[in-house]
Amino acid sequence: MISIAILASDPVTGEGAASCLSRQRGLTVLPQQEHARADVVLMLTVDVTDETMLLMAAVAARSVNPGMGIVLVTGSMCEAQAVRAVGFGLRSVIWRQDAGFDGITKAIRGVADGCGVLPASIQGWLINHIGAVHRDVLAPMGLTPSGLEAREVEVVRLLAEGLATTEIAQKLNYSERTIKNIISGMINRLGLRNRVHAVAFALRSGTL
Numbered sequence: 001m002i003s004i005a006i007l008a009s010d011p012v013t014g015e016g017a018a019s020c021l022s023r024q025r026g027l028t029v030l031p032q033q034e035h036a037r038a039d040v041v042l043m044l045t046v047d048v049t050d051e052t053m054l055l056m057a058a059v060a061a062r063s064v065n066p067g068m069g070i071v072l073v074t075g076s077m078c079e080a081q082a083v084r085a086v087g088f089g090l091r092s093v094i095w096r097q098d099a100g101f102d103g104i105t106k107a108i109r110g111v112a113d114g115c116g117v118l119p120a121s122i123q124g125w126l127i128n129h130i131g132a133v134h135r136d137v138l139a140p141m142g143l144t145p146s147g148l149e150a151r152e153v154e155v156v157r158l159l160a161e162g163l164a165t166t167e168i169a170q171k172l173n174y175s176e177r178t179i180k181n182i183i184s185g186m187i188n189r190l191g192l193r194n195r196v197h198a199v200a201f202a203l204r205s206g207t208l
Helices: 011-022 032-037 050-062 079-088 101-112 120-141 150-160 165-172 176-190 195-204
Strands: 002-008 027-029 040-044 069-074 090-095
Touching: 002 011, 002 032, 002 050, 002 101, 011 027, 011 040, 011 101, 032 050, 040 050, 040 101, 050 069, 050 079, 069 079, 069 101, 079 090, 079 120, 090 101, 150 165, 150 176, 150 195, 165 176, 176 195
Parallel strands: 002 027, 002 040, 040 069, 069 090
Antiparallel strands: none
């Protein structure tokens, strides 16, 4: 059962959405006092404003569900708002002119399953933003999106191939002490247990 919290700028629209969604198989609309445990938050607004962004931040702050995702139905949204909203749990945007309850229901089910549905323009904004972060923030600091330094990536990749410390040092033209320091620093900084855990972290983060 997918639990839904509905937040609408227009109470009549909110009541209509609750009535339609409560009749859908596998969906349950939560009363306001239980919104914090929602799997999906459906936000309905004419346009995204500063108040909308503050409400999203509040939704994220009070949620007790780590997998909570937001489905937003709105008439307009700018790039900066989209980038910020993703940090609050935004996973799907439906333009008001394209919104129908079949589409909203599909988006809710998709977000509950860990998927996202975004208009092409918003996808482009987010891709450009990710590229800018990689290029202008991470790369100058020698970091990767996973939080690993560039040379840590080289070392953990060779660990994954089964090479010993001495072999890694020879392959990268580092001293054995340097390789040990790189591995130790990575494990301590990221709170990992050992080398195997470091390899598993790199795999899960998509580094390898």
